[in-house]
Amino acid sequence: MALNIDLTGRVALVTGGARGIGRGISEVLLEAGATVVTCGRSEAEPPAGATHLLCDVRDADSVDALVAAIVADHGRLDLVVNNAGGAPYALAADASPRFHDKIIGLNLTSSLLVSQAANRVMQTQESGGSIVNISSVSANRPSPGTAAYGAAKAGLDALTTSLAQEWGPRVRVNAIDVGLVRTPDSADHYGGDATVAEIERTIPLGRMADTREIGGVAAFLASDLASYVSGATVACHGGGEQPVFLYVSQNHLKGETK
Template identity: 55%
Template structure:
């Protein structure tokens, strides 16, 4: 028998304080729940008070309002969390997204808002937490939630894809600049089913066809992403920084393979 060096302490986040942006619904809420379950105190933020908050057992996330696109709100939000808990150990830059638009005709103001939400906001949040994370007993952990749109063409959401690609570059650069006090990693998120996502794919049949085309034969679930976040924030990942974890069920099959198969090839 081979002895294992793993222990409960390797996945325990007791005493840690975590911020999850956009943590009131969807993937963000799943991340908040799993961090709570691992023992962390969790603060989520959004532009307005949600109807409910993420829970795990008898523990509930705290909510503070913050528009991550506005640096002055970000500074006040992070300072309020740090003052209340006396520390900040984890930041998950999860807030993001974009509706589909025509890149040629949409307004410059729209593009600026998408960049602010998906790239500039994470920059400001990461800056704001550094003073709380440096000098602690354990390294702080920042996890940036990116997208497959960052690593393949993203027609209809071109600026979103560009902003997420920038987030991957930011991850590598901050990891190099802020180590060893702060570890910075990213997760590339694939196609994920959340509430209301059937409409996003046009129909249940279209969603099922997309799921069947993935190597995992299903689309992702919010908890799949949450498990990756907990791992990257845990002591098990203490030597992981500047890395990109792809959680996409094996990725999307190249388009040319569909054409080859349709024409009687492979």
């Protein structure tokens, strides 16, 4: 029996859904039949078939207005993917309190604000709703240079389990711990295509994820196929990161055998 993800008739909000990983998620949800709304602080061109609204997800009033606009336009809200996030490289000793506050606000507090606003709608719907938080492998390992980001993502994983308990049975809440993903900015971010290729050789599956692969996991968690999945964190990292000592040791041995 074929198992298909069908989100026809469902209204989805993807924060930061016009670019990068968010765009891949939006594309997959659209193909599954969902009505998709993306949001961001600036104008952007979402995938064909989606609409884009302005919102600062760190601001509660802006978030409330966003959710109200979606419900006014579509009559409901069935799925939220809290994807907005990220952080530039900055050593913790050098970064300002304002910098840390912004990083934690974008990667943790914003997801709580959007989830709260969505939950108020979903709790009134007979079919309830689903919330998917886009977290990171940085939640579970050291994150030097992005310490506040890693701490925020660890908080997001913890938030996921708590909201699942508070808001069930009407609303399911899950997270995806995302590993390395290829985006149009990957080469610039990691220092060129050669460096990206070297990094990919350390991943068990031999490559970084495509953004749409993250979308596939999000679509599954939003679908009826995951009707009994809540409070879960799904690892989507291609097999995980090779321990540094093992990578160094293997390369040392390769050098000795040349």
